[in-house]
Amino acid sequence: MERIYLDNNATTKIDPEVLNVMMPLLSEKYGNPNSLHTFGTEVHPDMVKALDQLYAGINASDNSDIIINSCATEGNNTVLKGIYFDIILKSDKKHLITTQIEHPAVSHTADFLESLGVTVTRLPVSESGLITPESLKEAIVKDKTALVSVMWANNETGLINPIKELAQIAHENGALFHTDAVQAIGKISVDVQDTNVDFLTFSAHKFHGPKGVGGLYIKDPIKLTPLFHGGEHMGGKRAGTINVAGMVGMGKAMELATTKNAIEYENSVVRRLRDKLEDAIISLDDTIVIGSREDRTPNTILASFKGIEGEAFLWDLNQNGIAASTGSACSSEDLEPDPTFVAMSIDSDLAHTGLRFSLSRFTTEEEIDRAIEVIKSSVKRLREISSTYVKGE
Amino acid sequence: MAKNDLVGGSLWDNYSDKVSERMNNPKHMGELSEAEAKELSGKLIVADFGAESCGDAVRLYWIVDPKTDIILKSKFKSFGCGTAIASSETMAELCLGKTVDEATKITNIDVEFAMRDNPETPAVPPQKMHCSVMAYDVIKQAAANYKGVDFSTLEDHEIVCECARVSMSTIKDAIRINNLTTVEEITQYTKAGAFCKSCIKPGGHEKKEYYLVDILRDTLAEIAKEKNQEQDYSTLSNFKKTVAIEKVFDGDIRPLLVSDGGNVEVEDIYFDPDYTLVSIRYKGACAGCASSTTGTLQFIQSKLQELDESISVRMV
Incomplete structure (x- = not known):
């Protein structure tokens, strides 16, 4: 049975072109880039190229940092804990603002900081599922809020938050602004200078790069206490021998995902396929899709199928070779819904x-x-089994 | 377990083949009608348990022969995850051919056990055990409907966890049947405390009458107390009687004799339906001691008679 992968917000397949540029660095070019001999120095051009691709991909200025790390979870931890060490512990700014819809990499880190005495405000979503400038204005405390952290696009819904406006409000009130852009890169245009964010985090494997490598953008001239202490890698900003193959793969993946053509493809072809699937889903009885299409990344659909429990549906789809995702309570190890x-x-x-x-x-x-055919037949089967489903109720 | 916990997403790896088969092809899924009941001269019973907002709901249909109370037909419908559907399917099957009273004795363990591929390996991971508890509850509901009594007359039905609608008796039964020892296990087996968490311990967002921590502590104390209560001596097997007698020697008799430089051995025990005769042999300082045939012997006999009046002792 041909398998169909519709879980690209969880991870993506490595683009063959990305794999190609990585292969030499996983075999003959194995030098440590911090070594002075030719084994070390011969990988520098590849790394410089990767940096060029990464800086171009998010339009970062050369004066700012893009620190190569292991993933966005590491980047998010670095930002929140760095702010804790550098600002919250050392000044009157002891307030952190985040949202109710963050990835655990942010929300659990915020919970941890809260346990250390930080005041944390978690912004709710509006009726359309977005974090609004109004709610931030209400929550922010001038010269008391240290950091505002709002994800660019939500992993479950694909809903895109108004990052530029939110960053402006943060700055007007003396706070720094961080965005977890994991779900935005490669789907919509991401420009750190236009939005004027202070920190931005991403993971390569969400845009057809390899797992285990990510990036953290830090706007000039901000300095942040590193999460990892150790050697002089990444200019001392992130110790640990650099994952050179990963970094080079991420650079290529960034380039492939963020060219004008790539973003256009995403917003025409991928969007059209998404809309086709979405039209088919909402044409079924008692089914709704969360968030309006224009507010969402062009690849994501979060739907609710009345009378069908998410894990059972996921099971049925998987039996038919289709991979999707559910945040339903019954699908998680701890019975907690997403x-x-x-x-x-x-x-x-x-x-x-x-x-x-x-x-x-x-x-x-x-x-x-x-996928549409399988979804239709699974919905029919599971609603026949369902004890709670009554059509149109 | 640490190594096993390092790779996530293993939920489905831990489902038995029977669980997948029953999820994929449920044979007892469906509805039963009044017409079918009439055809079989039976009584149609429909029982619901759970709700969609809890994440699990099941409806059980029975056709019961009113003369014999035997369940002639049994079908289910279910809103829930794969294991909830598979558990409901198994539960509906287990009901077939049983009387209503027999069916009410089906526990979540029976349902889970019936889905095992082999007797040693659980059919579902622990956090999915609550799915079979649901199956157990709906049978009770169906039996109550059949008998025309309220669910609460079959058991006290005090709701402890409002979110998952889990009753006091379900929680206590789950603790007893599965030997649960932590609140986390209660949540895994019954779903109580999985949602708002208010019922776990005081201090949650809602004030509750009962908390899982208290129920667990009290139930464990009850179990311990029951275990400690001595069974009636006369009903014990000869082996258990021997063990009880040796316990008295070790606990109450030998320490005293040893402190005087002596000791005692049980040579033989004769069990008559009406009496027990314990033959003993003195050791060390006790052997030949003047009081060994009088005071000491009386002391030993009185200690053993605390266990049961019918025990007497003789020296060999």
């Missing part, structure tokens, strides 16, 4: 019936057509 599902459960019971489909530039029309 926080975004709870925050977004406005007119549906997402916590039990939510299912996410996320496409990529490798998704084909044939795959979408077959």
Whole structure:
């Protein structure tokens, strides 16, 4: 059975071109870039090229840093804990603002800082599922808020937050601004200078790069206490021998994902396939999709199918070779629904019936057509089994 | 377990083949109608348990022969995850051919056990155990409907966890049947405390009448107390009687004799339905001691008679 991968917000396949540029660095070019001999120095051009691709990809100025690390979770921890060490412990700014829909890499780090005595405000979403400038204005305390951290696009819904406006409000009130851009890169245009964010984090494997490598953008002239102490790698800003192959792969992946053509492809072809799938889903009875299409990344659908528990649906799809995702309570190890599902459960019971489909530039029309057929037959079967489903109720 | 915990996403790895088969092809899924009941001269019973907002809901249909109370047909419908559907399927099957009273004795363990591929390996991971508890509850509901009594007359039905609608008796039963020792296990087996967490311990966002920490402590204390309560001596097997007698020697008799430089051995025990005769042999300083045939012997006999009046002692 041909498998169809519609879980690209979880991770993506490595683009063959990315793998190609990585291979020499996983075999003959194995030198440590911090070594002075030719084994070390011969990898420098590859690394410089990767940096060029990364800086171009998010339009970072050369004076700012993009620190290569292991993933966005590391980057998010570095920002929040760095702010704790550098600002919260050392000044009157002891307030942190984040949201109710952050990835655990931010929300659990914020919980941890709260346990150390930091005041944390978690912004709720509006009726349309977004973090609004108004709610930030209300929550922010002038010269008391140290950092505002709001994800660029939400992993479950794909809803895109107004980062530029939010960053401006943070700055007007003397706070720094961080965004977890993991779900934005490669799907929409991401420009750190236009939005004027202070920190931005990403992971390569979300845009067809390898796992285990990510980036942290820090705007000039901000300096942050590093999360890892050790050697002089990354200019002393992130110790640990650099994952050179990963870094070079991430550079290539960034280039492939952020060219004008790539973003255009994402917003035309991928969007059209997404819309086709979405149209088919909402044409079924008693099914809703969260968030309006224009507010979302072009690859994501979070739908609620009344009367069908998310894990059972995921199981059925998987039996038919289709990979999707659910944040339903029953699918998790600890029986906790995904926080975004709870925050977004406005007119549906997402916590039990939510299912996410996320496409990529490798998704084909044939795959979408077959996914639609499978979804239809699974919905029919599971609603026949369901004791709670009553059509139209 | 640490090594096993390092790779996540293993939920489905831990489902038995039977669970997947029953999820993929449920044979007892469906509805039963009044017409079918009439055809079989039976009584149609429909029982619901759970709700969609809890994440699990199941409806059980029975056709019961009113003369024999035997369940002639049994079908289910279920809103829930794969294991909830598989558990409901198994539960509906287990009901078939049983009387209503027999069916109410089906526990979540029976349901889970029936889904095992082999007797040693659990059919589902621990956090999915609550799915089979649901199956157990709906049977009780169906039996209550059949008998025309309120659910609460079959058991006290005090709700401890409002979110998952888990009753006091379900929690206590789960603790007893599964030998649970932590609140986390209660949550895994019953789903109580999985949502708002208010019922776990005082200090949550809602004030509750009962908390899981207290129920667990009290139930464990009850179990311990029951274990400690001595069974009636006359009902014990000869082996258990021997063990009880040796316990008295070790606990109450030998320490005293040893402190005087002596000791005692049990040579033989004769069990008559009406009496027990313990033959002993003195050792060390006791052997030949003047009081060994009088005071000491009486002391030993009185200690053993605390266990049961019918025990007497003789020297060999």
